[in-house]
Amino acid sequence: MQEYTFKPVQGILLSPYTATRLLGLKGKGEVPVNVGLDSAVAEKTGEGYVISLENNSYTIEENILRRIVDSDRFLYLGPEGVYLVELRDSNYYKLKYLGEKTAPTLEINGVHMHNISGTTPLDDARLKVKLLGVQRGDTVLDICTGLGYTAIQSHSRGAEVTTIEKDINVLKIAEHNPYSKALTNIKILLGDAAQIIKQLPDEAFTKILHDPPVFAFAGQLYSEEFYREIYRVLERGGTLFHYTGAPGKHRGVSFQKGVAERLRRAGFQVKKIIREYGILAEKP
Known part of the structure; x- marks a missing residue:
C-alpha cells in the first residue's frame, strides 16, 4: 500500500x-x-x-x-x-x-463528484458523517477521498481516519482547495480501493463511509465481492453508510434495492434505506 x-x-x-x-x-x-x-x-x-x-x-x-x-x-x-x-x-x-x-x-x-442538488458539498458531507454516527474514538475507513470533505468531517468529530483515493489527479486538485487543507491530518492510501481493501486487517474499523463515484465510473465498488471485503474489515457491531444517490430513477430502476440485496448477501443487516440517498447497514 x-x-x-x-x-x-x-x-x-x-x-x-x-x-x-x-x-x-x-x-x-x-x-x-x-x-x-x-x-x-x-x-x-x-x-x-x-x-x-x-x-x-x-x-x-x-x-x-x-x-x-x-x-x-x-x-x-x-x-x-x-x-x-x-x-x-x-x-x-x-x-x-x-x-x-x-x-x-x-x-x-x-x-x-458531489451532491449539490439543494445542498452544498460540505453540508452533504456533514450529513453523511452524522448518519454514520461518527464520534470520538472511532476508527473510520473513508472510501473514495475526493476533495476529502467526509474524511475531514469524521476527523473533526475526533475519529482516527484512513481514506482511500485511486486517482492522484484528484488529490492534486484537492491540494489547491482551501477546504481540503485538513487532509494533512489524515492517512491517505493511494490506489484502487478494490485492491487496497484486501490488504487491510480484519475488523480494523468501527465505522465505514463508502461514497463511490457513480456506477458507470466504478462498478466494482458496488459489487458483492467488494461488500464482502468491507464486511471483513469492519468490526462486529460496526456501521456502514453507503452513499448511493438515485441513478436510474427516471427509468424506474430501483438501484438501491440491488445494493441492499448485495449487502445482505455479504452478511450485513440493512438497518435503513434513505430513499434516493444512501443505505445504513451493520455488521452483526
Whole structure:
C-alpha cells in the first residue's frame, strides 16, 4: 500500500467573484481570496494587480484575470506561477466554483463528484458523517477521498481516519482547495480501493463511509465481492453508510434495492434505506 503525503499548495486561490472585485479596483483595497475564507490586500498597477497575503505578494495581469470572470473556474496565484485549477490527462479535472464561502466541488469530464442538488458539498458531507454516527474514538475507513470533505468531517468529530483515493489527479486538485487543507491530518492510501481493501486487517474499523463515484465510473465498488471485503474489515457491531444517490430513477430502476440485496448477501443487516440517498447497514 502506498501512503500519500498531502501537501497543500502555497499561494492564493482566486474565484470569479474575486476577479470581478479586482477588476473594479481603482487603487488599493482589500479583496476576498481562497473562496472567501481570507482577505488579501490588492493594488492596481501598470502591470496588472499585486495581491498580498501573509507577507507574500504575487502579480497577475488583467487579461489573465478576465479569463475566469463569469465562469465557474479558479485561478491559482503563487510561487509556481499563475494557472487555472484544472488538469488534463486521460480525463479532464476541474475545481468548480459554487459561491463565496462555499466549498467547491470537483468535476471530472463535466460530471461533478458531489451532491449539490439543494445542498452544498460540505453540508452533504456533514450529513453523511452524522448518519454514520461518527464520534470520538472511532476508527473510520473513508472510501473514495475526493476533495476529502467526509474524511475531514469524521476527523473533526475526533475519529482516527484512513481514506482511500485511486486517482492522484484528484488529490492534486484537492491540494489547491482551501477546504481540503485538513487532509494533512489524515492517512491517505493511494490506489484502487478494490485492491487496497484486501490488504487491510480484519475488523480494523468501527465505522465505514463508502461514497463511490457513480456506477458507470466504478462498478466494482458496488459489487458483492467488494461488500464482502468491507464486511471483513469492519468490526462486529460496526456501521456502514453507503452513499448511493438515485441513478436510474427516471427509468424506474430501483438501484438501491440491488445494493441492499448485495449487502445482505455479504452478511450485513440493512438497518435503513434513505430513499434516493444512501443505505445504513451493520455488521452483526
